Amino acid sequence: MEIEVAPESVSGPDSAPAPPSAGAGHALDVTLLRTSCLLIEYGGLRILTDPFFHRTMRGLPIFRPPGIPLERVGRIDIVVASHLHRDHFDLQAVRQLAHPQMVLVGCPGTAAFCAGAGLPRIVEIAPWQETTVGDVRLTATPADHTGPPPAEVNVVIRLGPWRIFFGGDARYSEAFTEIGERLGPIDVALLPIGGTRIFGQRTTMDPADAVRACADLRPRWAVPIHEGGEWLPVPPASWHPGRFHHFVTAMQRSGQSSVAVAVEPGETARFVSGDADSGVTHMRWLR
Numbered sequence: 001m002e003i004e005v006a007p008e009s010v011s012g013p014d015s016a017p018a019p020p021s022a023g024a025g026h027a028l029d030v031t032l033l034r035t036s037c038l039l040i041e042y043g044g045l046r047i048l049t050d051p052f053f054h055r056t057m058r059g060l061p062i063f064r065p066p067g068i069p070l071e072r073v074g075r076i077d078i079v080v081a082s083h084l085h086r087d088h089f090d091l092q093a094v095r096q097l098a099h100p101q102m103v104l105v106g107c108p109g110t111a112a113f114c115a116g117a118g119l120p121r122i123v124e125i126a127p128w129q130e131t132t133v134g135d136v137r138l139t140a141t142p143a144d145h146t147g148p149p150p151a152e153v154n155v156v157i158r159l160g161p162w163r164i165f166f167g168g169d170a171r172y173s174e175a176f177t178e179i180g181e182r183l184g185p186i187d188v189a190l191l192p193i194g195g196t197r198i199f200g201q202r203t204t205m206d207p208a209d210a211v212r213a214c215a216d217l218r219p220r221w222a223v224p225i226h227e228g229g230e231w232l233p234v235p236p237a238s239w240h241p242g243r244f245h246h247f248v249t250a251m252q253r254s255g256q257s258s259v260a261v262a263v264e265p266g267e268t269a270r271f272v273s274g275d276a277d278s279g280v281t282h283m284r285w286l287r
């Protein structure tokens with residue numbers, strides 16, 4: 001296993017072959033699997049965020065399967081791990097997906113967490129550190145969440161002409177203002193909206209918080225993610241059905257120019273940005 005700590009680049013003549021180059025002029029596909037587990041595809045390059053394929057959680061069956069079964073996910077170039085909570089980082093799945101060129105980019109502590117797992121390349125990025133994998137640049141941002149260390153990071157992914165903000169499991173914080181100023185303009189923001197509370201304390205943004213985050217980030221499009229934990233079919237303890245659409249409605253009422261785009265598990269939003277053709281279409285993931 002090779003472990004690197006940002007800001008070193010993981011590409012270069014002595015490193016493993018880089019993933020396919022991200023070409024210009026391609027659509028950006030974002031597929032929701034479940035929670036904050038998303039497949040991001042652009043120009044033949046494939047990124048998986050916060051992998052989560054477990055069938056049980058805290059001894060309870062997870063009632064909603066991932067939108068793409070693990071065995072059909074296919075080759076992944078980069079895995080992004082915002083933090084290491086069990087419902088955001090499934091080490092067993094990452095081991096199954098691993099191949100010599102795959103790079104795991106995660107929060108500080110990821111390498112120690114994965115010790116002995118045989119993963120080929122791990123890069124840790126702390127807030128405001130960045131790394132490049134082939135043509136992809138990933139910058140960690142501060143993220144306010146909860147739980148024991150290591151702390152969560154959020155990540156801005158620069159992929160060809162696209163700038164994507166991945167919000168992991170964060171609650172709202174003043175960091176969003178600085179993220180928008182330092183790393184904007186954001187094209188697509190992926191924002192958790194489950195609004196989980198633990199012992200009365202908000203640990204993840206709810207739809208209203210995500211609307212505030214949008215005001216700071218000013219993305220062109222905003223995609224709600226992480227509707228809840230999905231291991232207890234008992235709203236509001238863990239899952240909050242309908243919150244994706246609460247967010248869409250709240251964004252429409254906010255007067256912001258960002259356009260909210262909701263996708264259900266197994267659904268892809270295809271973003272196109274160009275002079276002549278610009279917009280988003282929805283597709284089911286059928287491959």
Ligand SMILES: [Zn+2]
Pocket residue numbers: 083085088145169
């Ligand atoms: Zn978490």
